[in-house]
Amino acid sequence: MDEIIRQVNSPKELKKLNGRALNDYCCALRKFIIETVRSTGGHLASSLGAVELAVALHYVFDCPTDKILWDVGHQSYAHKIITGRAKQFDKLRQNGGISGFPKMSESEYDAFTMGHSSTSLSVGLGYARARDLSGDNYNIVSVIGDGAFTGGMAFEALNDIGATKAKMIIVLNDNKMSISKNVGAMSQYLSKLRLSGKYNKIKNTVKKGVLGIPLFGSHIYKALGKTKDGFKYLLQNNKMFEQMGIKYYGPIEGHNLKSLVEVFGHVKNEDGPVLVHIITNKGMGDAGAQSDPTKFHGVQPEDTRAEKLYSDVLGEFLCRESKNNDKIVAITAAMADGTGLCEFATEFPNRCYDVGIAEQHAVTLAAGLAAGGMKPYFAVYSTFLQRGYDQILHDVCINNLPVTFLIDRAGAVGSDGVTHQGIYDLSYLSSVPNMTVLAPKDGIEFLEMLKWSLGFNAPLAIRYPKSYGSTYSCAKIELGKWEKIKSANSPVYILCVGGRTLAAANEIANANIISARFVKPLDFEMLDEINKKGNLVITVEDGAVKGGFGQAVLCALNNAGLKCTVKNIGYGDEFLDNYSVRASLESAGISKDGIENTIKNFLNFMQ
Ligand SMILES: Cc1ncc(C[n+]2csc(CCOP(=O)(O)OP(=O)(O)O)c2C)c(N)n1
Structure with missing residues (x-):
């Protein structure tokens, strides 16, 4: 220093x-x-x-x-x-x-x-x-x-x-x-x-001109500089x-x-x-x-390893599908780079709209495009889509329009901190009628969801964090159907939203593990199956518990006649002021230890 x-x-x-x-x-x-x-x-x-x-x-x-x-x-x-x-x-x-x-x-x-x-x-x-x-x-x-x-x-x-x-x-x-x-x-x-x-140029020109006035030039220039209007006169x-x-x-x-x-x-x-x-x-x-100010807008620490990005999957999908489907259009609110739209914007400049930092406008623009017969994809960070809540409700969902929201940086975001956490989308989207909400567990499933979205004719949100780790096989996507990842002879059922939660749950030895790829609508059939007396249902989401997936599960089971015990793991009712993804997840109990503790507490309670 x-x-x-x-x-x-x-x-x-x-x-x-x-x-x-x-x-x-x-x-x-x-x-x-x-x-x-x-x-x-x-x-x-x-x-x-x-x-x-x-x-x-x-x-x-x-x-x-x-x-x-x-x-x-x-x-x-x-x-x-x-x-x-x-x-x-x-x-x-x-x-x-x-x-x-x-x-x-x-x-x-x-x-x-x-x-x-x-x-x-x-x-x-x-x-x-x-x-x-x-x-x-x-x-x-x-x-x-x-x-x-x-x-x-x-x-x-x-x-x-x-x-x-x-x-x-x-x-x-x-x-x-x-x-x-x-x-x-x-x-x-x-x-x-x-x-x-430019200011200096103008100032100098004026100065030169005024000083050039014989005898009185310097007096006039001084007087000009002293008065407010004089200073202003030096400017445009x-x-x-x-x-x-x-x-x-x-x-x-x-x-x-x-x-x-x-x-x-x-x-x-x-x-x-x-x-x-x-x-x-x-x-x-x-x-x-x-x-290259775009590349250096936000730089990663020197030792960051290469990640598999969801945004790459999106970019490739849009470029590929748009060749044969002229209804596809994409929107970004000044985030083409981060959301993976750059290539699409280059290949299809007339079908990619950068609206500036205007998320509200972007949502209603998408609604208008859909009303006009197009298939709009709005790629946006979870935290910034908060700006467009009313537009989602009033313009997209009341009109039941086929706008697809691609919600990147969902869940804990790490180093950007409290203002950028993407943990509220499940709550604010799940509460809106006509909205369907998906969460992929990896890039492979994300691609399947994107393909599925082409034939889906209503508001749709797919939410995912920046990158994915392990990859899994992927069962066919069907509306409101979850996927069993691991079956065990155990009373414990762990319902996971997205790959981060699944990675934590997969470390638990003896439990049934389910990928709740549809956050809305829920898989009521599967819920019925697991709503057995004595079962422990643990919901895990990289999002706020209030109004989120876990509460929806609890509410559905309760309405069906609750026979099991339900525990919700996710972020509590305070702002997530944390600069590390791992520490954020751990703070919410989204980890092997966190889930194990929840199971232990349940078993102790049952004895
Ligand atoms: C509501 C919202 N949408 C998107 C972003 C992401 N974002 C952060 S900085 C930035 C560009 C800001 O440009 P400018 O104000 O000109 O500042 P510069 O970086 O050029 O100094 C964007 C889009 C944000 N912070 N807030």
């Missing part, structure tokens, strides 16, 4: 640095981030792009009194280091270490816990209204990327902010990238602004934001510390809402990350 990183442990210490030392500090921050993230894993490219931004903000504003809200939060590593967390970086995104996202419980400098996109403007306006109602007087800065700016919440907040005239600063960190290349009309609009000139006029009631400053070179400090120092004194549009390079300072 460079000496300067060791020395600066708070914004107060940062403010002691002068111009040159500040630039050196930025270099040291970059070096530190690159070295650490290469071994811990994490969001490299976004954080490298926001180094000068974090330094300039902490240099100008007074946190924690002033509030900086980092949208999504994956770009906040420099902010974390400046605010005294450098020493904890060797345990970034690990249990006992620090989060990769801003987290209120971690530091007073993290003004809000972030992780999902496009929230920072709403939170900022909330803070602004609270401040004004309380008669306080602090600054609020919402930092939002051009990717996050495509999210519906950001538009809703802008609509409110422009009308209310609350004093707050929006920093639009524009690097032309979401995880992949940014998309949409707003992105095209920002490109136009970018092309129309932007119709859209201005007409919404939000003052626009930009575009500004976002790696030029001096420009950033200057503009933030100025907008601090504005009375109403201001948008500062800065241009940055994602991955700045690391040749690899800069040339």
Whole structure:
């Protein structure tokens, strides 16, 4: 760790640095981030792009009194280091270490816990209204990327902010990238602004022009710089934001510390809402990350072994089937890479829609496509589909439309932590009429489910984690039918949802093991068979117990006249604040020991 990183442990210490030392500090921050993230894993490219931004903000504003809200939060590593967390970086995104996202419980400098996109403007306006109602007087800065700016919440907040005239600063960190290349009309609009000139260029041209005025030039330039409008005159006029009631400053070179400090120092004194549009390079300072920011958006720790990915199975299936089936279309909400849609997007560009970070729109778009006769597949992470609950219910399921949801990163997600856990989908999907919910045990079964989905004419969700381990043989997929994996002469029946739970159950010596591939509808026939007096039924799911599979089983057995004992294994009624998949599973009892303990407790109880 460079000496300067060791020395600066708070914004107060940062403010002691002068111009040159500040630039050196930025270099040291970059070096530190690159070295650490290469071994811990994490969001490299976004954080490298926001180094000068974090330094300039902490240099100008007074946190924690002033509030900086980092949208999504994956770009906040420099902010974390400046605010005294450098020493904890060797345990970034690990249990006992620090989060990769801003987290209120971690530091007073993290003004809000972030992780999902496009929230920072709403939170900022909330803070602004609270401040004004309380008669306080602090600054609020919402930092939002051009990717996050495509999210519906950001538009809703802008609509409110422009009308209310609350004093707050929006920093639009524009690097032309979401995880992949940014998309949409707003992105095209920002490109136009970018092309129309850069802050420094304009400033210098104006400066030259004004100073060139004989005799009075330097006086005029000084006077211009002193007045608010004068400063603004040095910047571009932007119709859209201005007409919404939000003052626009930009575009500004976002790696030029001096420009950033200057503009933030100025907008601090504005009375109403201001948008500062800065241009940055994602991955700045690391040749690899800069040339391929998508690959380096989130990097894995160095020792990660190759995994078998469900997303690869999906990608191959879509490419293969779509050649002979022109009804298949696919949708992603800015996650083509993570969900396996890249190849499909290249091969079938007219049938693959990247809607930006707009899950709600994606769900209803899929509903519209299905109503129009297409066969839409929406590939999405479990945690982000939470955004589209009403659209699933109101648009897809009430209309009973054949939209297939491919729900990746379901269950515990590990290093992204509490904001990204995919453990609620079984609960929120199972409660919706007309929805069918599947969980494959491996890639082979997933492919069979995908093939089966082609002939299924109603809402369907298939949920799976990132990767799979052991593979099994696969019985024919039939609606509402489970699969017996192991039969034993035992009163113990373990009903498993997905491969992770099956891997744990398979270690139990003397038990009947069933893969509950249909989470909804349940296999009532098989349940009837195992609802015998004295049997112990253990349900195991990599998901929240409340409203999940286990409770559905218990409810079904109870309605049929409960003769057995039912134990539910899954996550309890608290947030899963855990950075390791294995530890998460173990914490819920999804392990050999966890299941064995459940059996032991039952046997003790029966004696
Ligand atoms: C609701 C939601 N959907 C998807 C994501 C996944 N995601 C994380 S970062 C990101 C791209 C953000 O792009 P941008 O805001 O421009 O930030 P950059 O990484 O370019 O700095 C996406 C899609 C998310 N965090 N939240």
